[in-house]
Amino acid sequence: MRTWRKLSRLAASATMAGCLALAGTSAAVAEATPAQGKAALTCGAGVFLDGIRALAVTESGRDEVFLTSNGVKIWPAGSAYVSMAVNQRVEVDKCVPNGAQLRLVEVDDLDPDDVIGGQTINGDVTRDYEFCCGDGGRYRIGAVA
Structure with a gap:
């Protein structure tokens, strides 16, 4: 074998x-340059969102999060949310237009969902964006221009 x-x-x-x-x-x-290659091949003039890392979570143990772009949920595609623990990294692999308004949202079963943070994507540079500090959560996402 x-x-x-x-x-x-x-x-x-x-x-x-x-x-x-x-x-x-x-x-x-x-x-x-695997991420830059993916961005150039799949995003055209847009920005490639690589991976997201939980730096601090809002609840004890794990957060259930999803990502929106200009008010529309874009990630995760196959489920309502992704459950993340501190220091966990998850691939996003999505393209967004330059200037997109991203929001990272934490799902609450009993209360309205909490916005952890928002960022406007500036597509002229490759960099990390931080979503902080709604309800104490802190996350970082890599974006490849």
Whole structure:
């Protein structure tokens, strides 16, 4: 079984190297900037939201959060929220337009949802945006211009 896995990985690496050679891109360049490559390929003139990290949570243990852009929920796509603990990082992998108004919201079952924080995305630089401090929560999201 281990031999089969090794052969599969070798075949995948060879295929990737062949594709990069055809495209005129070196493997070192492709591996050095994976997030920037994803942004350029998928976002066009928009901004790529990479991953979000919980620096402090509002409740004991975990927060249930979701992200909106210009008032529309964009993340997570397959569920109502993502449950996050302190220092946990979760991929967002979403594109938003330059100038988008992002809000990070914490779901409350009994009360209205709490806005942890908001940011306006400035698409001319790659940087981290911090959402703070509604209800004591603090989160950071990476954005690739």
